Amino acid sequence: MSTSPHNAYPAPVPPDHRGVVRGNVLRGKPVSSVAVLPMRPGTAANVVPKVALDGISLSYKTNSKGRLVALENISLQVQPGEFLCIVGPSGCGKSTLLHLIAGLHQPTSGQVSVDGKVVSGPGTDRILIFQELGLFPWLTVGQNVEFGMKMKNISKAEREEKIQYYLRLVHLSKFRDSFTHQLSGGMRQRVALARALATEPDVLLMDEPFAALDAQTRDLLHDELERIWAETGRTIIFVTHNVREAVRLGDRVALMTFRPGRVKQEFPIHLPRPRHIEETDVARTAREILDCLREEINKSLEVEYADEKAK
């Protein structure tokens, strides 16, 4: 198993605000001592970005109104190992953007590239965790985690080892033989995380994964996700409509506009880790972003009400 892709990159600006040391427990091997991350876009311009969105637009035909522009000219760069959160009002195309990065759909114009290579379809270097999870109910928890590895033709012995490793990572070892409907929402969420991680993608795409959970479970999963991110060194692009959650988790928060979806503004988050969602610093930063977001939410509401009146 390769220890880390980050070795390949020159050490970017060492941020002093990073509380979690990215040492590593992955089978006892150190991932990298230089796996510190650029916190601001542009600080490491010489580094090939892990994910680059270059002028992405997406529009599609609607039944009555002609064409709907869902995404317009989105350009974003995500650095290796970065935790990027994308927030925006519902309907702004956040999820669609993740689908495009995952290669499940193609943009109308522009291109997505990973490690400088243009994405043309799904690939196991980018795994998306869907909002609805999409766990396979006909498979056990263990078999769900195994699925992606099977598709990658990884040997039985190695699969076995990784199933155990990743189930332990999300604290679900005891539930290996359960079916997914027997688990609670938070547990299912963790199965989805383990299933995605087990294919060992460089980039983890998460689509409002915690939206349907109660606050306690969500807090707990925030901690776990932060820990797993620190342990595995993955690049994460995390979509949410919850600004506090974005500030709690992200190295950077990108705010999207409502129809057409554009990146309105990017906010680097310089708060020390580990963070907690109830911290005042988190709340204060979230407030700033929220003010900016509010305009977009109002716009989305106007459109929705206008739609209703039209009916």
Add this chain to the structure above:
Amino acid sequence: MKKLSRQIIFYSALIGVWALLAKLHVWPPYLFPPPWGVGEALWAGFQDHSFWIGIAVTMKRMFIGYSLSVVLGMILGLGVGSYKFLEDTLGGLLVSLQSLPSICWIPLAVLWFGLTEKAILFVVLMGSLLSVTIAMEDGRKQMPKIYALAGRNLGAKGFRLFWSVLLPASLPFIVSGLKQGFAFGWRSLIQAEMIFLSLGLGQLLMMGRDLNDMSQVIAVMILIIILGFIIDGLVFRTMERKLQERWGLVPA
């Protein structure tokens, strides 16, 4: 337990009434044999192996014909369910063909294949194919899209995507169609076997008629019912139970 005792009482009463009517000689015994007459016919049939052979031959045909129709039906159904063009063209044809009783395929099959095994298999195939196809098409459409997306996202494509994701994901939606397809195929098979010398249960039934042996006719009819019932219970009920276990609830 309550259900079982009710069933026992019901069937005992049924046989009782039958025995009584036979005893009273309401109809002559060669038209209305007593239960023990049918019992003897069953015994004799198994003794001289003709029933065993009949069951074996019929089951083998059913197995081959039905397997063929499941494979073909799934491919067709998946195609029609996935592509709008096929749905608009082939989809309509399939639905209209369903109004054709499968016994109508027998003359065609006999002319095409002669009085052969192939003709019988063809009729079984046509009997169950449409149900399986339409079930698969529905299953493909009803199946939550997320599974296909998740499968592709995890690196499944082509045949593996079908085999590991689309098929298991649509199973709860198609199991009733598979069951219906089996029932139709079973009927078509017995009908086809009645047409010409074929060794199966259908032929044994016709032989009873030719020999004016009402006991044998009823014995074979009972055999056909029991076989169909056993397969339904063994194969399809088990499948449904398994699905319930795994999915939590059966969505269909």
